[in-house]
Amino acid sequence: MGKAPANSTLSDVAREANVSVSTASRALNGLAEKYRISASTAQLVQETADKLGFRPSQVARSLRLKRTGLLGIVVPDLANPFFSSIARSVTVSAEAEGYSALLADSGGLVDKERQLIEQLTDRSVEALVVCPVGLEFDHLEKIHQQKVPLVIVDRCKSQSQMVQVTSDHTTGTQQAMQLLLDNGHRKIGVLQGIAGTLPCDQRLLGMKQALADVGVVLDPTLVDGDQFTYESGYRSARNLLTNHPSITALFAMSTPNAFGAYQAAIELGRRVPEDLSLVCFDDVAFADFMQVPLTTVAQDVPELGRRAASLVTQQLRDGKAPRQKMHTIPVTLLQRASVGKVSSS
Amino acid sequence: MGKAPANSTLSDVAREANVSVSTASRALNGLAEKYRISASTAQLVQETADKLGFRPSQVARSLRLKRTGLLGIVVPDLANPFFSSIARSVTVSAEAEGYSALLADSGGLVDKERQLIEQLTDRSVEALVVCPVGLEFDHLEKIHQQKVPLVIVDRCKSQSQMVQVTSDHTTGTQQAMQLLLDNGHRKIGVLQGIAGTLPCDQRLLGMKQALADVGVVLDPTLVDGDQFTYESGYRSARNLLTNHPSITALFAMSTPNAFGAYQAAIELGRRVPEDLSLVCFDDVAFADFMQVPLTTVAQDVPELGRRAASLVTQQLRDGKAPRQKMHTIPVTLLQRASVGKVSSS
């Protein structure tokens, strides 16, 4: 069979080639010119390295060079397609720049997030891309104050000097609202995600502005929910539709929220879109194939990841943070069947 | 503001506490007993370490201990919920055992997979969990022959001594077939994924067995497709339904395949389930909300990941490969609306 490629070290190579370790190192790293290694020696070293199947230990290099080539990524839930797409986009972009990704899943728990970030910095990651849980940022601000380049994605913090990337929640919501308003909807319920996070807040802001344009004030009792989950959407929709039967449209802040709402609506005997219109932020794959194809505000998820990666690598190259802190990625309104006109009864 | 927590090293702590580096190390690692460090000294070291915010360099530890605590994970497509769920399950389980995950995305390319695995071993990962592209295994067999514990997930290789985890494709398919047969279907088209991979082959095998039980031989011209993608499913379904109009049911090997098939069926004027039944392997979240809720063979994805992680950590603890090589995870047939009876015309 194949020969056992016993992990040989640089000194093995050096010994085999009858040169010093330093010479071997320089020969293999293309420093022959600079350090005057003769062409013959360089070639000899190269050949014996190949023969032994020598692969330099990245751990040792990391220690000596103080460069690990590692990138830390933290997301709240890797099973959620939104975050896994971001993770994919970041890893692939980073890999193209020679970085490997250490990926961690915080499970939506701030304490876990804290702990994971600490673990990652212990491993000397050169930079961090974090999709935070989004309610507390002290630990992130602390990282930011230290040397490690950090980019926040999605759940940003307003009024911060950290580098952040997120979708244009306000404009996206305004577009969705405009569509509802154009169809005659005035009493619109909101299924909220995690209140207090920037995506939630900005979407609410977008709603208020869109409503203000037509002289309507957002009724706070029409806002319900506290998670981006199916269950939260289901509960909130039931509450809202029960307490405010005159609601003609629902705006869901996530796809799971929307599915929960759909289920609740069906159970309460409201048909979509005949009796109730439904719009949601955050597109999902195959939304076209839903029982009622969902009108959504689609985020450019791959671009969120790419931008984050590029901001990170740029910071690593330049050694300083980019001037522009907040990066906003445009969204697209995708009109499907779930929105209908208000019957002029 | 906060004090700058300049990354202090062990020797900083030692100097500050007026002890030697070795003493400091042992005090902090709970080796006071074994190496006879007095309680007072141990406490002093502990306190100054806390004061300086000392965090040991994992890179240096890794070098010295030859233990990185790193796990490598390679998947073909992190944006695919199937693989991201596996990745999540593995990272979370591994994290609970003190390991961090280096995640890489091969993009479905064998060469990229090769390259990534090499990079990961260069970084001295202690073990690898790989969802291979599934057509070539030479590089994986090579890893297996070396010391690094390796677990293959999903796209296994038959007749191999590598440790592998996958779903019970054969039984799952038989159950799905039984359902179709019970409903009178005899002419069943197959939308294949990547031919030659074990999931594909075993599912075909399951089909043949189920058909054989009722005295039918699988017609090879009823099998089409070469990817697990939407497009492949769409193309194959069009082909099959055009060339064999008498087909009454389609078996799709992935959810994207099934969606493509659904689209093709609609375009060809076939209603589901009235004119055409549709079943697919590999459940998707929210299948309940599809236009026609899809009957699926659901895999226990989290369990696939957990099992892989446990096999890996077990191997790391015991220092030897488990006796059982192939691990088969049961699946569940979820009956929904997409299957109908054959009209007895």
Added chain:
DNA sequence: TGTGGAAGCACAATCGTTTGAGCAAAAGGG
């Protein structure tokens, strides 16, 4: 023959830990 410079290497320190072995002082026993 003596001197200067370049060519071609090797030595040794370093990155931050861990760990076996050794050494001085205190304690205990006769």
Added chain:
DNA sequence: CCCTTTTGCTCAAACGATTGTGCTTCCACA
């Protein structure tokens, strides 16, 4: 008072790379 233990620590060598500096040797030129 001396010898032996025990206590409590320090020394120094690893782990596997990179890199500044120094040391030969050789050639050329005056």
